[in-house]
Amino acid sequence: MSKVNRIWRGARWRDIAARTLAAVPLNYAVTSALTMLIARLLPGGGAQASIAATMLSFAIFAGLAMTAFAVRSVARLWIGLVAAGLVAGGADWLLISTGGRL
Amino acid sequence: MKGGFRQSMAWLHTWTGLLLGWLLFAIFVTGTSAYFQEEITRWMTPEVHSVPADPASGFVAATEWLQREAPGGSEWSIYSTGKRAAGLQLYWANGPDAPADAPTSARLDGTGSEVFARETLGGWFLYRFHYDLHYINWYWARWLVGIAAMAMLVAILSGIVTHKKILADFFLLRFGKGQRSWLDAHNASSVLFLPFILMITYTGLVSLATHYMPWGIAANYTDEGKFFEETAPWPVPAEKAGPAPLAPIGPMVEQAERRWGTAVGSVRILNPGDRSAQVIVSSAPDAGMSIALRSLTFDGVTGRPVRAQDPSGAATVTEDTMIGIHAGRFASPLLRVLYFLSGLAGCVMVASGLVLWTVKRRAKLPDPERPHFGFRLVEKLNIAAIAGLSFGIAVYFLANRLLPLGIAGRSDQEIDSMFIAWGAVAIWAMARPVRRAWLEALSATALAFALVPVVNALTTDRSLFASLAAGDSVFAAFDGAMLLIAAGFGWAALKVARRPSGQGRRKTAARGSSARGVPGTEAV
Numbered sequence: 001m002s003k004v005n006r007i008w009r010g011a012r013w014r015d016i017a018a019r020t021l022a023a024v025p026l027n028y029a030v031t032s033a034l035t036m037l038i039a040r041l042l043p044g045g046g047a048q049a050s051i052a053a054t055m056l057s058f059a060i061f062a063g064l065a066m067t068a069f070a071v072r073s074v075a076r077l078w079i080g081l082v083a084a085g086l087v088a089g090g091a092d093w094l095l096i097s098t099g100g101r102l
Numbered sequence: 103m104k105g106g107f108r109q110s111m112a113w114l115h116t117w118t119g120l121l122l123g124w125l126l127f128a129i130f131v132t133g134t135s136a137y138f139q140e141e142i143t144r145w146m147t148p149e150v151h152s153v154p155a156d157p158a159s160g161f162v163a164a165t166e167w168l169q170r171e172a173p174g175g176s177e178w179s180i181y182s183t184g185k186r187a188a189g190l191q192l193y194w195a196n197g198p199d200a201p202a203d204a205p206t207s208a209r210l211d212g213t214g215s216e217v218f219a220r221e222t223l224g225g226w227f228l229y230r231f232h233y234d235l236h237y238i239n240w241y242w243a244r245w246l247v248g249i250a251a252m253a254m255l256v257a258i259l260s261g262i263v264t265h266k267k268i269l270a271d272f273f274l275l276r277f278g279k280g281q282r283s284w285l286d287a288h289n290a291s292s293v294l295f296l297p298f299i300l301m302i303t304y305t306g307l308v309s310l311a312t313h314y315m316p317w318g319i320a321a322n323y324t325d326e327g328k329f330f331e332e333t334a335p336w337p338v339p340a341e342k343a344g345p346a347p348l349a350p351i352g353p354m355v356e357q358a359e360r361r362w363g364t365a366v367g368s369v370r371i372l373n374p375g376d377r378s379a380q381v382i383v384s385s386a387p388d389a390g391m392s393i394a395l396r397s398l399t400f401d402g403v404t405g406r407p408v409r410a411q412d413p414s415g416a417a418t419v420t421e422d423t424m425i426g427i428h429a430g431r432f433a434s435p436l437l438r439v440l441y442f443l444s445g446l447a448g449c450v451m452v453a454s455g456l457v458l459w460t461v462k463r464r465a466k467l468p469d470p471e472r473p474h475f476g477f478r479l480v481e482k483l484n485i486a487a488i489a490g491l492s493f494g495i496a497v498y499f500l501a502n503r504l505l506p507l508g509i510a511g512r513s514d515q516e517i518d519s520m521f522i523a524w525g526a527v528a529i530w531a532m533a534r535p536v537r538r539a540w541l542e543a544l545s546a547t548a549l550a551f552a553l554v555p556v557v558n559a560l561t562t563d564r565s566l567f568a569s570l571a572a573g574d575s576v577f578a579a580f581d582g583a584m585l586l587i588a589a590g591f592g593w594a595a596l597k598v599a600r601r602p603s604g605q606g607r608r609k610t611a612a613r614g615s616s617a618r619g620v621p622g623t624e625a626v
Contacts, residue, residue, distance in 0.1 A: 031315075032315065032317040033317075035315055035317050035318045035321070036317050036318065036320065036321035037321075038318070039317075039318040039319075039321035039322055040321050040322070044415065044416070044417070045415070046322035046323060046329075046332075047322075047329060047332050047333050047415065047417075047418070048415040048416065048417040048418065049322060049417070050318045050319045050321065050322045050323070050329065051318070051333075051415075051417035051418060051420075051421050052416075052417040052420070053318040053321070054311045054312060054315050054318035054319070055308050055311060055417070055420065055421060055424070057311075057315045057317075057318065058252070058255065058304060058307045058308070058311075058314075058315075059304075061252065062252065062255045062256050062259055065252075065256050066111070066114065066256060066259060066260060066263075069110050069111070069113070069114045069260075070107055070110055070111065092321065096321070101321075101322055101323055101324045102322055102323045102324070102328060102329075102332075
């Protein structure tokens with residue numbers, strides 16, 4: 001019984017650790033990539049777009065952090081976040097390298 | 103996560119709230135005090151009797167003072183202390199002929215004569231602590247505070263999601279019912295003040311936004327400096343070009359006030375007494391809800407305006423208004439009191455949440471008489487954080503009156519006193535049984551706050567009665583507030599003392615735990 005309990009606890013801690021890693025460091029990377037993308041896409045000049053995107057970033061981070069603890073599958077969570085980060089990061093790179101910066 | 107969406111959000115609410123709750127409490131308490139930063143500073147410099155004066159003539163008098171005391175400087179800055187305290191804060195850069203240890207700042211009263219007061223950082227220290235902490239590097243302190251603020255945002259949002267009956271809890275506050283009462287206090291303070299608490303958390307993050315999320319700027323600028331140059335230009339003195347008299351400052355201040363319809367908050371003079379002189383007149387930060395400052399630059403020799411800077415752009419205005427609403431500098435006295443009460447509700451929310459964590463778990467412990475290490479640690483840290491900081495702040499005020507006036511590094515010693523007192527409560531809490539430690543720490547805090555007006559009366563001529571007789575609302579209200587806070591802690595100590603201990607408490611706790619399924623309990 002205690003062995004089963006230990007294994008269950010181990011699984012639970014692994015689950016929490018995987019979600020926490022997704023919710024904090026991975027989330028920060030994904031939110032940063034999305035913030036950059038929004039700052040590139042918003043109209044009104046570089047400064048206004050940058051400020052608006054920066055202000056939105058906290059809502060994005062909080063939403064993704066909650067999602068990380070709400071969804072059922074940890075594997076899908078990681079795949080989804082990594083994919084979103086790669087797509088946004090790729091778009092950032094493409095937009096900056098073609099459009100340049102101030 | 104195991105279980106449904108609501109359960110996983112309840113779990114998230116509990117653990118983000120617990121892990122960052124102690125730091126959040128300190129941020130909330132000192133941040134709340136900052137709504138009365140000017141008033142605290144005035145109480146902590148009792149030598150200064152504020153003289154009401156016309157700000158425009160104050161700037162002129164300050165310029166004359168600087169011409170006398172700091173000639174040859176490359177830059178003079180004159181800041182009005184705002185509508186709540188008539189006075190001027192001066193900073194300057196000395197010229198090459200001045201000795202290296204020559205002063206670079208001074209404080210003037212509204213009429214332009216220098217004010218000499220005890221060395222203290224006053225309310226400004228508590229304000230700065232709420233986002234820069236102390237003893238540690240400000241860069242990392244801001245990251246710690248930001249992590250706590252983000253945890254708070256997540257805890258609020260997950261708390262809202264967890265909550266089933268938000269409206270019903272508006273009117274629910276049941277006293278003397280153990281766990282239920284703690285939950286009611288937590289719910290009432292957070293639900294009733296939810297708009298404020300959500301606002302203050304988000305706008306707090308926005309206040310330091312580029313520190314936490316510099317990538318929005320990096321997307322459009324190769325260098326952060328270029329962004330700040332564009333959005334908040336800060337001209338520096340040019341190469342000197344030969345002497346020329348400075349044009350009168352008065353007409354410039356009046357012209358700016360006419361143009362904006364609001365008060366002037368600061369005047370910066372670059373290269374005074376030189377042909378390249380420039381005078382930058384900026385609007386007052388407490389003139390409107392947004393902190394965005396308008397400025398008008400004048401040629402320092404001819405006195406003609408050469409450049410106007412008005413903040414524009416929807417994002418800029420949104421950001422500056424968010425920061426303005428957070429700081430509340432614009433607030434009228436009544437709104438300022440509401441800000442303060444809302445801040446107190448935030449403190450109650452965090453503190454009751456922390457206590458609730460232990461109250462809720464105590465009943466479920468295998469042996470409530472001998473809890474495990476983690477549980478005991480949380481109990482002790484709660485005492486250290488909640489009672490310890492409060493005691494420390496009372497000691498900060500006492501130290502302001504009791505430390506000798508002439509000693510070196512006096513303002514630092516005031517601050518050290520606060521942390522020594524805080525640390526002493528923490529050590530005391532570790533050494534004593536939990537219930538005794540709560541009782542003793544809360545009693546000591548009540549006593550310390552009650553002593554503040556007494557020590558003030560003994561060490562200055564501005565006692566509560568003298569202030570009331572003189573109609574000095576700031577000093578009278580400060581002493582009165584100390585007595586109210588003392589009464590609050592005294593009441594809390596009395597509640598702890600009256601609570602049945604041992605067997606009785608276990609029964610109450612057990613009754614509390616059977617209340618599961620009551621709306622809202624799953625929030626913790």
